[in-house]
Amino acid sequence: MKRTMLSGNEAIARGAFEAGVKVASAYPGTPSTEILENITRYPTVDASWAPNEKVALEVGIGASFGGGRALVAMKHVGVNVAADPLFTLSYTGVRGGLVLVTADDPELHSSQNEQDNRNYAKFAKMPMFEPADSQEALDFTRLALEVSEQFDTPVFLRSTTRISHSKSVVEIGEPVTSLPDTSIKKDPAKFVMLPGNARKRHVVIEDRLHRMEEWACQQPFNRIEIGEGKIGVITSGVSYLYAKETLPEADILKLGMVYPLPKQLIRDFASRYDTLYVIEELDPFIEEQVRAMGIAVHGKDILPICGELTPGRLKKALTGKEDVPFHAPQEPLPNRPPNMCPGCPHRSVFLTLNRLKAFVTGDIGCYTLGFMEPLSAMDTCICMGASIGNATGMAKVLNAEEAQRIVAVIGDSTFLHTGINGLMDMVYNNSKATVLILDNRTTAMTGRQENPGSGYTLAGDPSYRIDIEALCRSVGVKNVTVVDPYDIDHTRTVIKAEMERPEVSVVIARRACMLVKRDPVKRQAALKVDAEKCTGCKACLQLGCPAIEWQPDAGDKGKAVINPLLCCGCGLCPQMCHFDAIGGHSEG
């Protein structure tokens, strides 16, 4: 056995390899993204990005039906996109083992909500494992694939941001060598979910859950750790670590599988204590099931239901005492709100939309930051691909003058994820709104992953690049215009004209993300402000570029200065300056 340090996501990738997974598919999304990126290290696994989570799961289902083991990964909200095939997959069951990794994001570090996807296990009637560290992330991935085949069911593996991104020591093993061959095997009664077949499969599912519940009482992943015998705690996942740290004297029932629960084991454990806690993050998922068994517990009556359950929050809930963070700074840290990078090609688009007083139905990506001041040009943000449908709906209820102000803004990856359906609806139902596709040639916000519009696969191999203009035209959009967002005046002229057009139009603002290395757009030398010419008019500050700093004490009104360490010479700010004060290259 070799020991190494792995993050939870790296450990899941390793577990998939060791378990003999043949196919892995995902759409990137924090905190799950690194699972697929790490799986590319194992050439025995065919790993690929899918355009969205539904397709990723359908690819996994196909591999499983062909007899191969499959892993599908997504962030928590991605399961909402994949829910349609998921619920029926629970009915069909599997051939090769199939594990669906849901990486949840308590505290919303990088998400639009903090839904607790343990609820999906109960809703879809699927078992769910929940690792507490990287070793369990690896072990439970292997186990989940075995359990999937043993009980003929897809299996959830639920991670959270802390598990996915924290590193701990892991013993890695060898890959399995004795998996059955893949093959075509017809079995329509199992795989064709017409009502007559599905009714019978529903009975199979209920029986499966009942058998798993009894089986889980005997399994080592649900274990009791004996303390001083006075307080009992039922917990799982990262909350187990917090419980150990906060209540070191407690007896703990650590659940490795949070659905279905090992009810007899819980009854036996609970009967020993006068004081019993269920310690879990977000929803009272375990607590409600334990209470439904007639067992009195403390849970969300004292613990927070929102946000992460840190050891400090747990201690405060249990004892009323504030915990002083170990690494508390001596002085408060400066506020550092998120911002688009210097030179981001999205910046001028939001400046333009602000100036045109557009009402922007937005979407998920770096460009969601167009909401921040001073750009302040994003008015809604719901979920992947929602911007276009939102624009259509708003335009339907507004008068013609107000409807003209509606602009849907969506990135290239998000457009190909689920935005294209909204565009079809727009054309089909004669919407008047305008769509702005910010094509930065990558899935930028999650770390610059490839997508069908980037022209490269997950492995970095050149591939077919979807022609977004042609795609828009093919669904019936007559007015498709491509602009360079680094040309502020032209971008404004085109967007204004298309907003005034009384029919669907698409504007594609195309420039690669400043961080995409292989694209021809490269960082240029930093520009500088000529202090003699700068009048302190502040026009350049309207861009909100982090490289432009303000010196309040310079001159009468203050002056702008460009930080040469941040500026990448994109050339936007000279277009804002009417005094020709920005140019040249910094010597710094």
Ligand code: SF4
């Ligand atoms: S990562 Fe790329 S797209 Fe995202 S803010 Fe930075 S430059 Fe813009």
Ligand code: SF4
């Ligand atoms: S726009 Fe030009 S003149 Fe105005 S503050 Fe910026 S650099 Fe100075």
Ligand code: SF4
């Ligand atoms: S050229 Fe101006 S807008 Fe572009 S990165 Fe430099 S300071 Fe920012």
